Each structure stands twice: as structure tokens, then as C-alpha cells.
Amino acid sequence: MALIRIASRARQLLQRIVHSSSNAREVRRAKILLWLRGGERPIQVAKRTGLTRQAIYAIVQRFQARQGEPVATRIKDRKHPGRPPSKIASARRVMQELLQQSPRRYRYRSPVWTVPMLQVQVQRRLQNKISQRTIRRALHQLRYRFKRPRFVLALRPITWRQAKGAQKSPEKQAPDGDPVSRFNDFQPSASVARDVGADWTTSVCAHSRQPCPPVFDRGDEYSYG
Helix, strand or coil: CCCCCCCCHHHHHHHHHHHHHHCCCHHHHHHHHHHHHCCCCCCCCCCHCCHHHHHHHHHHHHHHHHEEEEEEHHHCCCCCCCCCCCHHHHHHHHHHCCCCHHHHHHCCCCCCHHHHHHHHHHHHHHHHCCCCCHHHHHHHCCCCCEECCCCCCCCCCHHHHHCCCCCHHHHHHCCCCHHHHHHCCCCHHHHHHHHCCCCCCCCCCCCCCCCCCCCEECCCCCCCC
């Protein structure tokens, strides 16, 4: 005799959960109920699932106690609210104030905030240890995204020789606006070579000719890259 009786409609819903649900616990409970309905003994089901007999009986008892609810709800776990996340809420409040100010106000030699810098200041204000993961989650909740700076090649203007007082030879004259001629005739200056290294094709910032630090920019769509 089967330990539990399940209607045909409930059996079909349990079979659907077994084949379509992505929750491993729900799938296991649905299988246990179907096996017991098929006439298997609780000790056999316990060996197949690796659970104890008490756990098998508890699953059956909870399923029968929720008869007024849908079948999918009867095999789910109850909500576990747990402790509210207090650290991230406190860090978010502090970061909202910090992100409106310049890091130079706190004696940082950087024009923008980074995660380690925010971590130090948040820990100093809250007098509590905050991980970088919590800082990144708070930035995500504040809808900030990591924006990489745009890089361009530090090319010289076409009239750089005239600016230095030298004249171009007639055989090397190139039509204005010819990018190929400009590219072939380009020679990096000493300052550019010192900034970008031996390989002058390295991308540098157009304004400072140095790699720019990461920038947190607010936007409707946010992502970290």
C-alpha cells in the first residue's frame, strides 16, 4: 500500500516539476512523492536519495499539511527573511556622500574614486570592516557603472615641422587631409616616446598622454567592464 495518495492532476503537476524545474530541492521532493505514490517503501526512497526516513516522512507531512495551496507551492521552502543587510545599507549612505566629492579632498592623487579608495574611507567612517565586494554591490545598487576612458593615438599635427621652424622638402609634400601620408611620415617626439614607450602605437590619453584611472559614471544602463 502506498504511503501517500495523490490525485492524478497533482501527479501530472509533480511530473512537470521534475522535468522543468531548475530548483534541485523541489525536483527531489517531487520525485520522492511520486516514488511513494508508486508504492515504494520509505526506506527504499531514503536509500535512493541519501536522506533519512525521518526526512522522507517530514516531506510527506509538509505536503499533506498544505492541501489548500497549489501543488508547486506545497513542495517549496518557506520564505527565510534572515537578518537584514545592515553593512551594505550603511556603506551605501556613506558612498553617496563620498561620490559627490573629489578624492583630492582626502589627499588622494587621483581625480576619480576607485573601489580600494572607497573601501578605506567607508571603513574609516563606519569603524567596521567592509569588503571590496560589498563596495561593488553598493555601487551596483546606486546605479553607477565602470566607464573606461577613451584613448586616441598621440599623433602630431600635420604642421608640426613648421611650428619648429623647419620646412618640408618638396618631394615629401603630401596633400592636406591625406591620412596615409600623415601616418607614413609620422615620427614620435622625445616627449611622446618617453610617455608611451618604445612602441609609439601604444594608446595614450589625448589630454594627459598617460593612462587614465577608472571613472565611475552614472547612467541609466550600468555594467562593469
